[in-house]
Amino acid sequence: MAHLLGAEQLRVEYPTRVVLEGVTVGIGDGDRIGVVGRNGDGKSTLLRILAGLQEPDDGRVTRRRGVTLGMLDQTDDLGTGRTVIDTVVGDRDEHEWAGDANVRDVLAGLIADIPGSTLVDDLSGGQRRRVALAALLSHEWDIVVLDEPTNHLDIGGVAWLAEHLKRRWPRGQGALLVVTHDRWFLDEISEDTWEVHDRIVEPFEGGYAAYVLQRMERDRQASTMEAKRQNLMKKELAWLRRGAPARTAKPKFRIEAANALIADVPPLRNTVELAQMATSRLGKDVIDLLDVGVSYGDTEILRDVEWRIAPGERTGILGINGAGKSTLLKLIDGSLKPTTGRVKRGKTVVVATLDQQLGDLSAVAHQRVSAVIAEKRTTYVTGGKELTPGQLLERMGFTSAQLSTPVKDLSGGQKRRLQLLLILLDEPNVLIMDEPTNDMDTDMLAAIEDLLDSWPGTLVVVSHDRYLLERVTDNQYAILNGRLRHLPGGVDEYLRIAASAAAPTGSQDAGRATVASVTEAGGASATTAPVSRLSGAEKRNAEKELAAAERKIAKLQGQVDALHVQLAEHDPADYAGMGALHEQVRGLESQLATVETRWLELGELLA
Template sequence: MTTPATSLINAEKISKSFGVKPLLDDVSLGVQAGQRIGVVGLNGGGKTTLLEVLAGVEPPDSGRVSHVGDLRMAVVTQRDEFDPALTIGEVVLTPLGVAEHEWASDAKIRSVLDGLGISGLGLGTRIGELSGGERRRVALGAALVQELDLVMLDEPTNHLDVEGVQWLADHLLARRSALVVVTHDRWFLDQVATRTWEVQGGGVAEYEGGFNDWMFARAERSRLDDAAEERRRNLARKELAWLRRGPPARTSKPRYRIEAAEKLIADVPEPRDSVALTAFAKRRLGRVVIELEDATLTTPDERILVEDLTWRLEPGERIGLVGVNGSGKTTLLRTLAGDEDVSPGRRIQGQTVEIGWLRQELDDLPTDIRVLDAVEDVAERITVGDRELSAAQLAERLGFTPARQRTPIRDLSGGERRRLQLTRVLMAQPNVLLLDEPTNDLDIDTLQQLEDLLDSWAGTLVVISHDRYLIERLADSTWALFGDGKLTNLPGGIEQYLQRRSEMAAGGVGSSRAAASARSDSGTIDVKMTTPQRDSAAEREAQKTMRRLERQMEKLGEQQAKLHEQLAEAATDVTRLQELDAQLREVTAAKDEAEMAWLELAEEWG
């Protein structure tokens, strides 16, 4: 076993180009035993190339890469190189010398296979029968079951849900292996990385710490560099301001230079003016946005996902939707968009509603025109907040350089087509946005540009994402599908979701991580609950309290609705707006408290 002082990989003046573009230019760096390094940068900037050159998957054009002798290393890239005739068991277990019937007795192997949902796929299943996401999870599992000195991963969270990302972070933190990981998942990066490499312009800049520390360093660097581009500086400062004002866990690391950070962000406003946006959204949308009444959502094979659902979206509401794969998130989004039948039940849509829907599929793009033409086909200019943007400006903010805007769509990568799809959705200026995994294939800089655009966007937003940071950044409320036929509000956000999932697994309710992940995107499982012996008097009292809380929440909800109306009417009276906003905050806090109390009783007494 290597010691903490051991240098595992050394790269000396390495260069690598594809065509005329140099991705790495005279780069020297190294990986030490025990280090956990996150690799960030723009898409196409050389992150994957750096990882593959260091791993020996790709040779450098010049320079030298050396590995310590007997280095135990696993590399999981985005390439799919498995023989489709092999079974999952042959890929994951055979290299370990473990028989398929013996793996369950090994706690380490069982933890990995369950944590990634691989055991639920069936170890006898052939690789050729799996989806692309399932193959990526198998490749990840095949690496993590091994005893290693170094693990190198390229975008490992892309095909994991929120719970899977949490498990992976915990697993990597518990290992003694060094880690090099390319990722755009900012929460994951901040959890696992003790060092960050930024690949940019052929070079690699190194920073101590994870995402929070890297953002501070970028903001400080921009402040000191008078030649830095103004928009990036403002974005970095704005992002840092949000991080510093967020939950304490984000800002508790001793690496922060707190006084310098506070000085840097002293004049940065809140990311969103919620009062003004809500008032404007009310004027754009009216009272009715999208409502589902007594709706039942099913899979194509008629299995029930959500039953007897009544849900009303409010003007300006920002909702994050989470749940394990196959729980019905995309089906619910399709239902809100009017693309799914809700029988029995009904769907109501306001007369002024204009829906912008970012699907996971890429089947709505023409292929024989240029990128800019495809954007201008939707509109030539849009207004976001108090800013007016041309089609070219919006495309550039979402990652298309002026040169790339002239590229025919048929020549774009899958990730670029995804970004173009998002650009076209925003260019239509919808007042209701439905986003299904918008972060797929977006780098961190483009994600920040998207979030900055949406900070000024007045409308109702529902976003499905496994990106925990994005949900916390954009959404004001979190809702979850647990596979129990219900849509559940989570006042405690992602933390409450993960806690509930952990409690369900520990109590045998629903499914384990393995069974949950094995459902695939087209189905779900039945949830069977074992009812314990109860104290009947205590149960009656609990049910009575729950009914009282339900009445209280209903009244508070009515007060919220009235306050939203009053805010819209007082849009030009600053003093009145402040008074109403204070009242709204009090009512919202009381409602959240009542909801939390109701949820606690519901968990115990059902």
């Protein structure tokens, strides 16, 4: 693997603290690296230094002669007075960029909804971000460095970007370095992970899932409570390494060690218990949307929405920007009345919303965090345990020193965590979360998800973060062509709708469906799907086949997960073994896709 770029003994110091100290890293051909770490620990600083946009206080960065590097920074500097198309393709002639499949793919995947003649000065913040990303990806680079590229992309856009980056270079060529809080995206595109923490950069093999496993093992080894067990394991490892059999048994040993690490971890959620608790707090009636429609003048936003929200239901809402997600949330919280139909609300319902504006904190901006917390409840019960607000703050990443900090001086991520805590202390029984991942690092997202696992209420989440949606919700719905449609297949089904909408256009280079095509496909599927009339015997056979398909899916998924663990722990120098494992994974994933397709067909048939 050819070396492309390296850094030796980097040191970066700011007036209040040292961010990086003695950091040495290297990037070679074929590297796909995801960078994780807490907010403020130096991820963006590291990227800027490697890209040559910032000089370190000590150390040096070297780049192989002729290597080209392109970077998407968090500041979108597009200049002024230029059109969108000129910004993206630069000075290239139209026949040149129009004949480039990569450029056409980028235009279709990122800015299909933005007219090329639009001035960049007139774009919104989200549009500017997508144009900046398109401008970078429409050119050829040996190294691509991306700082939070998924910001302002919807789920379809994130899926398109992951697929584009995976096929951008032939295997073993080019290099990718990405900072993002989107954990699904990290797992899709990264083959190695760098964690920036405590002034150092620690490398891990594999994507986000493999990194979590290795980090958990590292943290357990560092724990004083595990000291005796670790000493025993070290002796065991030393004995195993003495003989040749250790080399042949190593993969199995690592799998068993990984399984042992998670053997005593409880399940994510006891959905039955939470539903029972929610019913006792809420009653049987929560919020029913009965044949609801919403129009603004002649523009129809929602129509024929029929949704009975159950106690303890955990639902994720999908849809493109402008589909009507915010309108749906306003119907649920009661801030908007429907144009047609009615909204029926249970007598005991208490709704709270975690919004994007942090408006709830404006009234207490000059108060200290401790004073704001003192005005709320003195205790909070979660997962059967009673916690003080201070303990909750600690669980959500606050330090004792930050309790005396004025709210206005908190970072964006800290404000969002404080807002969620204040909401939970008010003890609502219906919680709406509108893009809750903004300004959050991966550790804080995991902490919030852990807290929500034991929260016994009804949860409605709107987010473009696929990992969060699949982690905290049990059902997903999409707003398509103004209608609310259940997605038995989850996010994958939503993306398949987008892909099927793009297929009839005849364009081989359309990376994903445009706004109009996704909406039209969703509406057609929801309204014109043929109704199947099955006889009694046919229905019973279909139900049996559906149950068998579900068992087959679970079995295949378990086999794929086991192989991923083997890949994460396999010796990277064993190319033949790695190749064989990859072939097995591809074969199982192909079988899984076939069975899932049949499962969806049977579900539609029995609906």
